[in-house]
Structure formats: C-alpha cells, structure tokens
Amino acid sequence: MRQNEGLNSDALRGHMDGMLLAVLEHEPLHGYAIIEALRERSGGALDVPTGTVYPALRRLERAGHLASEWVTTGGRSRRTYRLTGSGHRALAAARSAWQSFTDVIGGVLRGPGQTA
Amino acid sequence: MRQNEGLNSDALRGHMDGMLLAVLEHEPLHGYAIIEALRERSGGALDVPTGTVYPALRRLERAGHLASEWVTTGGRSRRTYRLTGSGHRALAAARSAWQSFTDVIGGVLRGPGQTA
C-alpha cells in the first residue's frame, strides 16, 4: 500500500473531508469505491490508506454530513455513504474555503507584487 | 492574539515551511517581522501565532534551510534568519509541490469533467 507520488500527507490535512464530500456529491459510494474514485480523479496521485478514509467517513457521519446504510450486492456487503443536506452545504463551504486558502497561500508563496 | 479569518489551521499544515522560506527569499528577517510580513502579504488573512513561527524557524534552521544570527539595532536584539543555499532549493521544491498539490486537490474538489 504505497503512498501518493510527491504529495506529502501533512499537506492533506484539513482537505480530506472536502474531497470525500466532493466524491459523494452525485452518487452514493462505499469506502473502498471512494478510495478508487480519489485515485482516478487525481490521475493516480492520491492513494489514500483505509486507515485514513474509514475513520474520516465515520467522523463525517457523526457530524451529520453523511448518512450510511449497509447494502448487499452479489453476496458482498458494503456500507454505503451518501451526502445529507448538511453535507451539501459543507461541500459548498469547503469549496469556498479552498478558494480563499489557495489565494492566500499561493499569494504568499509567489511573493509580493505578483498578480499572476 | 486572534486567529486568521476563515482559514482553518489544519489546512495550514505542511505549508508553513514554504511560506516562511518565501518571505525570507529576498531579505533576512527576524521572527516578529516575519509574522508581520505574512499578515501583510496575505492581506490580513494570516495571523500566525508565535508558538507556531518560532519553533518552525528553529526546525528549518536545524534542517539547514535557514541560518540565524543575533543582530542588535537601537537597543533591540533580534535573531535574524536568512535563507541558505539549501533553503533556496527547498523553496523551489515547495513551490513545485504547491503546484501539484493544488492541481490534485482542486481537481478532486471540482469534480470530474471540469477543466477550469
């Protein structure tokens, strides 16, 4: 279970929740499928370990942003998560926060006087 | 000592080092001035506490990216930090990492199929 190419995991902190919500925006998914979706959407850059995802999903459910139910398909049992109303709002908030976050950090990193 | 507007501190994780290096790129500064520079460059969004900055500066010095010396001006003593060669390389690496980081996270947050 190797780690993401060049992406340091400290940097992921505080952005996992938003990504999980984003992945679940238009379809309910179970944990394992969420990990695959993250890998695909990131072009292979993101390989999030189960020890990160499962606790995070439970946290988001406790917070009311996700709801889960067990779904059995072809002999396989999966806990499937979907966004709640609160989850949709949290996703919108996460996107807005991401925007200001990148503006601020990006601006500092580039240095003063650079607009682009 | 109030906190940054809307910026959650988990999100800062792993990006402080790069910002500190960026602020020191063209001129040596002491800790207190670095905090002010971060506030100015971020348009007031970033108000980093001393308990974050001073340990971080020491860490970066131990890592060889910064060098420090005590400078006394007008009765005031300040530990002034400057970038080393290794620090300049680390800053370049941080900028490159920031680019891929925002590409990856931004891409996932936006959802599939969106180029812009």
Add this chain to the structure above:
DNA sequence: AGTCTACATGTAGGCTGTCTATATGTAGAC
C-alpha cells in the same frame, strides 16, 4: 515615577488528523 503599548523571543503541553500496521472475512479465478 508609574503605566501602557508595541516590540521581541521562547517553551510546555494539548489537540487532532493522517499514517502504519494489523485483524478479519468473502468471492472468484486458477
């Protein structure tokens, strides 16, 4: 003289999210 604010550095300890490692079990292919 006393007080207050801005300047200036520093540490101890807490919090919490991510990671590693481990445990458990099913389905299907070979």
Add this chain to the structure above:
DNA sequence: GTCTACATATAGACAGCCTACATGTAGACT
C-alpha cells in the same frame, strides 16, 4: 487449496499547529 481482489475496521505512532504562559526592552504619555 491457494491466491488475489474486494471490503471494513481499529489501535497506536507521529508531527505540526495552537493556546497559554513566561520574560524582557523601548518609548510615549501622564
């Protein structure tokens, strides 16, 4: 019978950012 992919879950380590505290100087104002 074994191996791989699928699938969920938890315990404990790790590390960076934060709060709170401790300490001290310079200069302005009263």
